[in-house]
Amino acid sequence: MASEFVAATGVGQPAEPADPRQPSDCRELSEEEISALVQEINRDGYAVLPRYIAPADMDALRQFVRDRVTEAGNRYTMLRGPEPVAETVLGRMASSPALRHICMRAYEIATSRPAPDQPYYQILRCLTGSTGRKHSMVFHFDSYVLTVLLPIEVPSGKDSGELIVLPNFRRVRRWYASNLVDKVLLDNPLTQWGLRSLAKSLPDWFLRISMVPGDLYFFWGYRSIHTNAPCDPDKIRATALFHYADPHRGSRLRAWLGR
Numbered sequence: 031m032a033s034e035f036v037a038a039t040g041v042g043q044p045a046e047p048a049d050p051r052q053p054s055d056c057r058e059l060s061e062e063e064i065s066a067l068v069q070e071i072n073r074d075g076y077a078v079l080p081r082y083i084a085p086a087d088m089d090a091l092r093q094f095v096r097d098r099v100t101e102a103g104n105r106y107t108m109l110r111g112p113e114p115v116a117e118t119v120l121g122r123m124a125s126s127p128a129l130r131h132i133c134m135r136a137y138e139i140a141t142s143r144p145a146p147d148q149p150y151y152q153i154l155r156c157l158t159g160s161t162g163r164k165h166s167m168v169f170h171f172d173s174y175v176l177t178v179l180l181p182i183e184v185p186s187g188k189d190s191g192e193l194i195v196l197p198n199f200r201r202v203r204r205w206y207a208s209n210l211v212d213k214v215l216l217d218n219p220l221t222q223w224g225l226r227s228l229a230k231s232l233p234d235w236f237l238r239i240s241m242v243p244g245d246l247y248f249f250w251g252y253r254s255i256h257t258n259a260p261c262d263p264d265k266i267r268a269t270a271l272f273h274y275a276d277p278h279r280g281s282r283l284r285a286w287l288g289r
């Protein structure tokens with residue numbers, strides 16, 4: 031599956047032995063590697079760059095997440111935008127030319143459209159406690175073409191918060207109105223109930239990805255129906271997301287609707 035990408039391109043291997051005291055900047059990928067990444071997302075539903083973030087950065091990030099969760103009273107918490115995470119490796123990722131290049135070229139290769147100069151929609155999601163359940167098994171399409179996901183804390187155990195994906199379910203819509211119809215059809219109690227039932231009764235229909243902290247995951251969030259499985263309430267599940275490129279940014283209908 032996703033490992034083929036690694037085998038084909040060798041991008042999984044760090045160029046030098048990782049020095050745990052030396053936080054690394056984002057690795058660049060060649061044009062061939064980005065093409066292989068896109069092919070893999072198209073074929074398998076997702077691609078992964080193993081060990082993209084250095085262990086020292088991951089340790090600091092885990093501590094950062096624990097501190098924010100404690101501050102939030104051990105409840106679900108979400109940090110939005112670059113400012114609250116500016117001092118962590120997530121701040122460096124958000125401003126990394128190498129990661130930006132991967133996103134823009136992947137977008138161009140996949141859509142044959144020029145990559146727009148839009149900031150990431152960046153969030154850090156921390157699920158824990160009983161409030162974490164409310165934010166699990168909520169199937170959705172993202173509003174952005176490419177979703178880049180860095181798992182930070184992945185709980186082990188019965189409920190271990192996998193990423194669940196029905197990959198590449200729809201095309202990138204030309205019109206915002208079509209996108210809105212898709213979202214209404216998906217985001218209603220009946221469809222949500224149907225998808226939850228299907229995920230239980232026909233699990234093979236879905237990708238269920240057990241993510242590894244420090245690896246970097248890519249999928250077409252706009253095209254894929256996806257969600258996260260629940261995690262045990264006494265554990266933390268934390269993911270950082272960089273969503274890139276809203277195809278309906280200039281839509282007049284959307285401006286009119288005030289969305």
Ligand SMILES: O=C(O)CCC(=O)C(=O)O
Pocket residue numbers: 153155172193256257258269271
């Ligand atoms: O946290 C995750 O695993 C997925 C979150 C997600 O899909 C989103 O924020 O758009």
Ligand SMILES: [Fe+2]
Pocket residue numbers: 170171172177251256
């Ligand atoms: Fe999403």
